[in-house]
Amino acid sequence: MSTDSRTAIFAAIRANRPNIQPPLPDVPLFDTDAPADLVPSFVTMLEKMGGSVLEAKNSDPVAALRAAITDKGIIATCVPELHGDPSLQIRTIRPDMTPTSLADVEIGVVRAAFGVAETGSVCLTDDELIVNTAGFLPQHLIVLLDPKQIVANLHHAYNRPEMRDHNYAVFQTGPSATADIEGVLIHGAQGVRSLRVLFCPATAQ
Amino acid sequence: MRVGLFVPCYVDAFHPEVGQATLELLERFGVEVDYPFDQTCCGQPMTNTGCHEESRATEELFVRNFSGYDYIVGPSGSCVNHVRHNFDAPEQTDDVRQVRARTYELVEFLHDILKVDAFPWAEFPHKVTLHNNCNALRGLNIASMTELREKQYSKPCDLLEKVKGLELVTITRPDECCGFGGTFSVFEEAVSARMGQDKARDQSRSGAEYVTSSDSSCLMHQEGCAKRLHLPTKYIHISQILNGARA
Amino acid sequence: MTEQRKPETPAGRTSEGAPASLTHGAGASITMPARGPEPQPRGAVIRGNHPIDQAEAAKRFMAAPDHLAMHDQRLWDLRQKRDRQKDQIEEWEDLRQLASDIKTHTLTHLDTYLEMFEKNAKANGVHVHWAKDAADHNAIVLDILRSKNATRLIKSKSMLTEECGFREYAAEHGIEVVETDLGERIQQLDDEAPSHVVVPAVHKLRTDVAAVFAKTMGTDPNDSDVIHLAAHQRNHTRPLILSADAGMTGCNYAVAETGSVVVCTNEGNADLSANTTGLHIVSAGIEKIIPRLEDAAVFVRMLSRSALGSPITQYTSHFRGPRKGGEMHIIFVDNGRTDRLGLEKFWTSLKCIRCGACMNTCPVFRRSGGLSYGATYAGPIGLIIDPTFNRHKYSTLPFSSTMNGSCTNVCPVKINIHEQIAGWRQVLAENHEIPAFKKSMMKAAGMLLASPRLYRASLPLADSALRHLPRFIVYNRMNTWTRGREMPHVPKETFHQWYKKNRGRNGKKS
Structure with missing residues (x-):
């Protein structure tokens, strides 16, 4: 069935395709106005999109992270900055976990491959997430982002190697949201109810 | 010529x-x-x-x-x-x-x-709002369009600004079609009339005494809708204002 | 696995309406006043293959003042939000041109890029299927599901699966489909089609939703608090999601050079549907192909800004292959698209990225509701693609427009929508798909207007005075003009008569 359909579809395309040869245009990067420091514009957009920054006092992001998760229920982590600790209800996400095993998690802690200043998005990939559902099944998400890994806009984002190398990559921008009833904005439609970004260089342990 | x-x-x-x-x-x-x-x-x-x-x-x-x-x-x-x-x-x-x-x-x-720069005979001491016919706007480009990112301009406003005493006011949805639409106005009369009534209400709320346009068909439709709603707004073609009509 | 938590109000928000600083997602930038309850007007009456009477359904929609006011205000707000986004992007018009050019190039080389995609996707471990029509698509999906003994399927929103009537088909074959998008789920529970490609339940008041949820989920019919309603759906749907056997998504862009699929949602529905189970099925129209990742950037920048006035959807998800231990299938569907590709005046409608901006800006759509069109695709884009599915049934739709051109101006891929609407009117008139009275009226008008003498004679005298519009406009039995409008004031003489009397000497005869 599928093979016949394939043949029929390609034959129909070749028979009906308009007989013109318009070129494929080059896509500029549109980055001439991009500021040198992309962090402030990233933060502005992140907040506009419903996310927030998890402030690190005394330049100690790991301490800030610990403070943010303490006594908050079940925590799942896939970052080396936060180790699993059953006594603190912190689970380390391992590749052998089933996707739905993360459904009872209150806060997921993940690292972004990079951020996008234009939209305040963070890029999460299957490598960082280990189990893909870590990005959306927890109630809340804390995303570690190296401030050096912010690109100016989506044109730069799509040039990143992650977009070619991963089976799953998502630009997540703020929390899951819906406004399907009369335009009333609700955070936490089906995915995470909140998203906080913690600036944290990738080398920090 | x-x-x-x-x-x-x-x-x-x-x-x-x-x-x-x-x-x-x-x-x-x-x-x-x-x-x-x-x-x-x-x-x-x-x-x-x-x-x-x-x-x-x-x-x-x-x-x-x-x-x-x-x-x-x-x-x-x-x-x-x-x-x-x-x-x-x-x-x-x-x-x-x-x-x-x-x-x-x-x-x-x-x-x-003609590149007209003055209408010395014209004086229209009223609050006026302009309606651009959709074909004049999006077909002939007599003014910039709110949908596009382009430099703002308006040929009819350029002309109206040369009329003594005339005060231009704007409505909330200036580019929205008034629903005349040629034969649409009779074949789809309910939507057409509703669009016209919404337009007339918007014009009335703007405080304009007059609506002007370079198109009589839109004006005829809008005037009919305004009258049905018992709104006091008056409708006048731009040629009349530019030719020196006072009211 | 039901959640115990109470509905939660995100920080910084009052009970209703997002703060003005938050403009993301589909959130309204204005406070929507409480309206209803008011019985929900339903869509067009479908009578087999009879032409849809959009005007009749529109009239019923307009007879429900609360629904009409909310619908118009809500969609106009989306248009305003879209304008504000456009104003912030210096290169907006360049992006539109790029998007259009990329699509034009791709559609004229569709076979090349589909083959490229297929090769790369297969190399990534994705199963690629081809469906020539809706029946083919549905059968392929069922085969895949049966091969995995899957009976519960979670879905993210897809217009293509609507087009294929997939939900009904699945129900008939023992597959439980769970829509995860709030709006789409509301429509599924109400057994009603989506009324808009991006906001499927935009025609419903909160009180309508409360009634649907009360009936289907047993919630309080008198509690129409939107936050509560959304929470009910989350709580009700989540256990279904966690126990599903398979997931299905649509496809916004299929990137040929990587064999990857891009899906845009605000709720995270695609991520949920693709990653929670071990089986991810993608339904994609063959026109969704784009050549390169750098092209995706252009479309992603435009899509949500055009659709909702939001810089980007909350989730822009890229699936290049199955998740670890999982399986991924993509079904490329024709279902009339290759025929459309061969229509000289209309093939560029295939550029459409389903943003719905044309619906939001369309003054007829805002006053009629999407269901009044009685077709999968409503509004301006629907007017030009529905007749390709069924020329007779949808023959009336291209007339449900004033052809004002705003749709063309907001279109991010520069489809000349209003010109194609005019084009369809011509095709339909030439193929006897307009009512006979309309055709004979136009024939008579054409003859009258081609003859100065007949035309002059047909104009009523001043004192019998144009009680109605000139007869070439209201040649039919009823004069519809005066239902919602007053007749124009009747002048004592025509311009022609005035000129003859006052300037006759200078007049010129041809």
Whole structure:
């Protein structure tokens, strides 16, 4: 069935395709106005999109992270900055976990491959997430982002190697949201109810 | 400069004063204006309904009436847009192409061709809001469009700003179609009338005493809607204001 | 696995309406006043293959003032939000041109890029299927599901699966489909089609939703608090999601050079549907193909800004292959698209990226509701693609427009929508798909207007005075003009008569 359909579809395309040869245009990067420091514009957009920054006092992001998760229920982590600790209800996400095993998690802690200043998005990939559902099944998400890994806009984002190398990559921008009833904005439609970004260089342990 | 005066069928039947104002206004600028007696319509009602073949003879008559003029000028963006952009039933002879290219809507003719810089006789001491016909706007580009990222301009406003005492006010949805839509106004009367009533309410809320436009068909529809709602707004064609009407 | 938590109000928000600083997602930038309850007007009456009477359904929609007011205000707000986004992007018009050019190039080389995609996707471990029509698509999906003994399927929103009537088909074959998008789920539970490609339940008041949820989920019919309603759906749907056997998504862009699929949602529905189970099925129209990743950037920048006035959807998800231990299938569907590709005046409608901006800006759509069109695709884009599915049934739709052109101006891929609407009117008129009275009226008008003498004679005298519009406009039995409008004031003479009397000497006869 599928093979016949394939043949029929390609034959129909070749028979009906308009007989013109318009070129494929080059896509500029549109980055001439991009500021040198992309962090402030990233933060502005992140907040506009419903996310927030998890402030690190005394330049100690790991301490800030610990403070943010303490006594908050079940925590799942896939970052080396936060180790699993059953006594603190912190689970380390391992590749052998089933996707739905993360459904009872209150806060997921993940690292972004990079951020996008234009939209305040963070890029999460299957490598960082280990189990893909870590990005959306927890109630809340804390995303570690190296401030050096912010690109100016989506044109730069799509040039990143992650977009070619991963089976799953998502630009997540703020929390899951819906406004399907009369335009009333609700955070936490089906995915995470909140998203906080913690600036944290990738080398920090 | 010889100009053929194109008086669309609506204007002829319902708003002869718009034809008169257009004629007098052009003459004030020293233009030699002819009115070809045998003109009827541009053919838009048929084409608008999909019946291009049925509009062929009417369009050919239009060309016979108006060929040979330096310009053909009409007080209706919609009809002019039809001639310029949709007049495709007749064979595209040199005559047809020339007539199409030389047909201008009054505002763009005053603004772009005559480059009028003053209307010394005009005075209109009222609050006025402008309605741009959709074809004049998105077909003839007489003003910038809110949908596009482009430099703001408005040829009709440029002209109205030269009228003493006239105060322009804006409505909340200036670019929104008023729902006339040619034959749409009768075939889909409920949506058409509702759109017109919404437009009339918006105009009334703006505080405007008058609505003006370079298109009589929109004005006729809007005025009918405003009257049905018992709104006090008055409707006047731009040619009348520019020609010196006081009210 | 039901959640115990109470509905939660995100920080910084009052009970209703997002703060003005938050403009993301589909959130309204204005406070929507409480309206209803008011019975929900339903869509067009479908009578087999009879032409849809959109005007009749529109009239019923307009007879429900609360629904009409909310719908118009809500969609106009989306248009305003879209304008504000456009104003912030210096290169907006360049992006539109790029998007259009990329699509034009791709559609004229569709076979090349589909083959490229297929090769790369297969190399990534994705199963690629081809469906020539809706039946083919549905059968392929069922085969895949049966091969995995899957009976519960979670879905993210897809217009293509609507087009294929997939939900009904699945139900008939024992597959439980769970829509995860709030709006789409509301429509599924109400057994009603989506009324808009991006906001499927935009025609419903909160009180309508409360009624649907009360009936289907047993919630309080008198509690129409939107936050509560959304929470009910989350709580009700989550256990279904966690126990599903398979997931299905649509496809916004299929990137040929990587063999990857891009899906845009605000709720995270695609991520959920693709990753929670071991089986991810993608339904994609063949026109969704784009050549390169750098092209995706252009479309992603435009899509949500055009649709909702939001810089980007909350989730822009890229699936290049199955998740670890999972399986991924993509079904490329024709279902009339290759025919459309061969229509000289209309093939560029295939550029459409389903943003719905044309619906939001369309004054007729805002006053009629999307269901009044009685077709999968409503509004301006629907007017030009529905007749390709069924020329007779949808023959009336291209007339449900004033052809004002705003749709063309907001279109991010520069489809000349209003010109194609005019084009369809011509095709339909020439193929006897307009009512006979309309055609004979136009024939008569054409003859009358081609003859100055007949035309002049047809104009009523001043004193009998144009009680109605000139007869070529209201040749039919009823004069509809005066239902919602007053007749114009009747002048004592026509311009022609005035000219003859006052300027006759200078008049010119041809």
